[in-house]
Amino acid sequence: MKKYLLILLLLLPLTASAARPAKRVSRTELSSIVSEFRHTDGVEVVKLGRLATALVRGAAVHIDDEDGDMREIRQALRGIKGVTVMEYDGASPEIRERVSRRLARVLDKREVLMEVKDDGKKVQIFGVLDEATGLVRDIIFHAPGEGALICMFGSLPMDVVGKIAAQ
Numbered sequence: 001m002k003k004y005l006l007i008l009l010l011l012l013p014l015t016a017s018a019a020r021p022a023k024r025v026s027r028t029e030l031s032s033i034v035s036e037f038r039h040t041d042g043v044e045v046v047k048l049g050r051l052a053t054a055l056v057r058g059a060a061v062h063i064d065d066e067d068g069d070m071r072e073i074r075q076a077l078r079g080i081k082g083v084t085v086m087e088y089d090g091a092s093p094e095i096r097e098r099v100s101r102r103l104a105r106v107l108d109k110r111e112v113l114m115e116v117k118d119d120g121k122k123v124q125i126f127g128v129l130d131e132a133t134g135l136v137r138d139i140i141f142h143a144p145g146e147g148a149l150i151c152m153f154g155s156l157p158m159d160v161v162g163k164i165a166a167q
Helices: 002-018 027-037 050-060 069-077 093-107 158-166
Strands: 044-048 080-087 112-118 121-130 135-143 148-157
Touching: 027 044, 027 080, 027 093, 027 148, 044 050, 050 069, 050 080, 093 135, 112 135, 148 158
Parallel strands: none
Antiparallel strands: 044 080, 080 148, 112 121, 121 135, 135 148
8 A cells, every 4th residue: 555655646746747737938038039030131020019009909999890800800809918920031041940940949848729731831829728718828820931920928719819820
């Protein structure tokens, strides 16, 4: 009996670590990569903080809603607190490789929510799913073949993330 109890006590920390939720992608690590390459030829970066994101949400209210999609978009935007887009497709092959390697080091530690193939090129979607609410937090779209990174900080419903991935 003592032997079984000892084995159970030894395995308990392993089961506790397996039950932990997936780790979020570190905003500081991503910001560091974006900052490092933002002034490089062929790399384009757009960052929208809380204020700019709120202004986009406010502008979305005034867009005509002919097919009913804008209401859903406005609701989804409520959870987004910031957006960072980095496009490095126009950079030299060496820079593209460096960016992809750095991003892979950060993103490989995280759980992939979805992987989509578009014309043979993969797009990986990272984030942390809260199963109780159905929200995905800090969504990261990375398309290394396209040289693109899109970070949406905040939360979105999982069905909206699926619709974005389908397009």
